[in-house]
Amino acid sequence: MKKWFAVIGDPIEHSMSPAMHNQWFSEENLDAAYLPIHVLPEQLEDAIKSLEMLGASGWNVTIPHKTAIIPFLDELDTMAKKMGAVNTVVRQADGKLKGYNTDGLGFVRSLEEAIGDTHRDGRVLLIGAGGAARGIAFALQHTGYQTITIANRTVANAEQICQELGSSANAITLKEAEATLGDYDILIQTTPAGLKNGSLQLPFELDQLSTKAIVADIVYNPLMTPFLQAAEQRGATVVTGLGMFVHQGALAFNHWLGQFPNTTSMKESLTEQLGGNNVNR
Structure with a gap:
């Protein structure tokens, strides 16, 4: 069965998470997809219920929901609990939602x-x-x-x-x-x-x-x-x-699928898409 993931935030148009994760899925020959979903603050609870109902395996959380999402999760890992912020949600085998912070x-x-x-x-x-x-x-x-x-x-x-x-x-x-x-x-x-x-x-x-x-x-x-x-x-x-974006994404990928994708080629690919020559200078 095809797995699917998402990123939720407001705004969301700028996000390159879909491009990054879908490229990784392709490189790793995984039958999975990743979608951007625009969620306003007042829609957060309904959005989470919808993601669960539609069978999302997990999702990323970006501005402004990283703290607001916590009351809607069943469990937090140690670092997310300490930080009081979540950027990655895993839907576990028992259906419970666990929050992580890879930022x-x-x-x-x-x-x-x-x-x-x-x-x-x-x-x-x-x-x-x-x-x-x-x-x-x-x-x-x-x-x-x-x-x-x-x-x-x-x-x-x-x-x-x-x-x-x-x-x-x-x-x-x-x-x-x-x-x-x-x-x-x-x-x-x-x-x-x-x-x-x-x-x-x-x-x-x-x-x-x-x-x-x-x-x-x-x-x-x-x-x-x-x-x-x-x-x-x-x-x-x-x-x-960009480096933070790629590395936090790789850590999220690992939480979802138990493996690490190629971060070096991803940074090169996204740098080119963003019109830059060097990631750091």
């Missing part, structure tokens, strides 16, 4: 694939305090990055994550981040800013950015977001969101 580990794998693992003692600035930021923050700490600052428009949201991370993390305003950018070795932009068909406004100006900084964005479409373009113009090393 954080996918990001760390992408970051260290680009810059190596010698920067773990550096100062990290996370911009944003949503579901993706939570996942990345916990994965960074778990991997060995200990000095983490989270900047967000609503500081209380950043403070909540920092309290869970422990004494090595602290929360600041976006204005404070803008004024102290030179203090950070790694900047990670986790908000939807720069998303294709979305807002192109920068979270703040990068005038104080160090030329030695490493700047990453989790948005991958467009490949070079306004944030990355501004950082590159100031001499920083930039890491696009």
Whole structure:
């Protein structure tokens, strides 16, 4: 029987998850398909019921549902529970829905694939305090990055994550981040800013950015977001969101089907589709 999977979110038009997973299904000779489904926040519960009724084997969850979906799941894996966010749902053999979070580990794998693992003692600035930021923050700490600052428009949201991370993390305003950018070795932009068909406004100006900084964005479409373009113009090393996208997808693929797909060829293929020459630069 043909398996099928999906990605749900709002917006969803920009997502390249269908192209990625359908290519992997073809490469692995699997009889499966993957669909994009636009789900508004108020439709989330009905959408989950529909996915179950129509026999979906699993699905990915993107903005803005990563936290909101949790009450509708039967079980969370340890990391998803700790992060308070889900980006992958598996429909188990008994019909129960189990949530996972592959964003954080996918990001760390992408970051260290680009810059190596010698920067773990550096100062990290996370911009944003949503579901993706939570996942990345916990994965960074778990991997060995200990000095983490989270900047967000609503500081209380950043403070909540920092309290869970422990004494090595602290929360600041976006204005404070803008004024102290030179203090950070790694900047990670986790908000939807720069998303294709979305807002192109920068979270703040990068005038104080160090030329030695490493700047990453989790948005991958467009490949070079306004944030990355501004950082590159100031001499920083930039890491696009495509690596995170591919690695988190590979981890989801593994949760669904018990095997890992080819990530190297996928990054090359998607980079070409997005009109870029280099994934990181």
